[in-house]
Structures are given as C-alpha cells and as structure tokens.
Amino acid sequence: MRLDALAKSFGEKIKFFGVYIREAHAEGEDQVIRNLDEDVIFEQPETEDERAEIAATCMLRYNFSFPMLLDGMNNDAEYKYQSWPDRLYVISPDGKIAYQGGMGPLYFDVDEFEQELNNIVSA
Template sequence: MDEKRHLAQLTKDGFNLGMPILMDGLDDRVDDLYGGMPVSLYVIDKDGIVQFQGLVGPIGFSVEAWEKAIQRLVPASDQ
C-alpha cells in the first residue's frame, strides 16, 4: 500500500491536481465496483455518480477529455 500511495502522490503532483484522488486498495474493490480497466480515467462527482469514463488505454487514454470533464464540473475559481 505504501508503494501505491507513493505512486498516487506522484501522479497527483505530476498532473498538478488540486483535487482529491481515489487510491484503490489491494483488494481492487473500487475497480470491481466501477468496472475500471488499466489506464482508465474517471470523474466521479461528490454524490458518487460517474460523470466521465475514459476509454481503456493506451489507445483510448485522453488526459485532455478527462480535463474537460473536470472543468465542466468544477468552476474555474475552485480549481
């Protein structure tokens, strides 16, 4: 878990994310619940509703589409 936590922090820092991110446990419960696959990006609103589900990468991986989904949900003053 320490290594996963470290990698999650590197990702958050690398993308300069000011919002909370979810780190799945070793049991992959969140992955099982949301049907995530490797290199998928999601935006889940404060009510737990999936507002954006990216395509499975690497071909469908799009940080730009993910950022646009975040921008639609989060006013510029909150980012």
C-alpha cells in the same frame, strides 16, 4: 505529470484522488519495455501494506499533489469501475459517475477529461 497539473489548476473547485489498484505490469507478469526503462518494476503485492508501499513510491516518483487511495486486496474498486490498468473518472458530489474515460492508457483522453472538468466548473 499532466494529471497533477490539472489537479493544481482546478484547486479547490474539484478534488482529485488517485486510486491505486493491483499492479498492472508486475514483475514476472505482463511487463512492458517502458517500465523496464524507467525502473518501475514491482512484484504483485500480496498484502495491503505492500500495496501501500508501492502506491507511496508512485506518489513520490511522480510527485502527485493529490491523495492516493488504496483499493482493497479484493480489488473491489478495480472491478466495479473497470479500471485496470488505469482509467479516468469524474464522480459527481452525489456519488454518480459524471464522466468515464476509455481504458487507459491507450484509450483515455486527457484533453477530453480536462474539457469535462471545465464543463463541470462552469455549470
């Protein structure tokens, strides 16, 4: 997956993290054909342990080399970062948002994200 390739290419220069939020296309909710075709079918987790189990499955399935953090069951990170169903961010060392991509997956641009990472590294 391209994000993992970026994480590997930037190595120690930039730390990558995924944040697993509530399931975007839970079984019985807004399921999409692609998820059905790829057998990505999960019920909406009701506990942190269930959420962690789905996040671990995601990590293994897509072989991410960067850590995956879990949003709490109150979905605090999702709401604060407007990250549903997914979104790309760069957080500066001082904790400020340096880059906010469009709402994914339709409106985020991995090329733009990569360019921003290059800008940060070369600054």
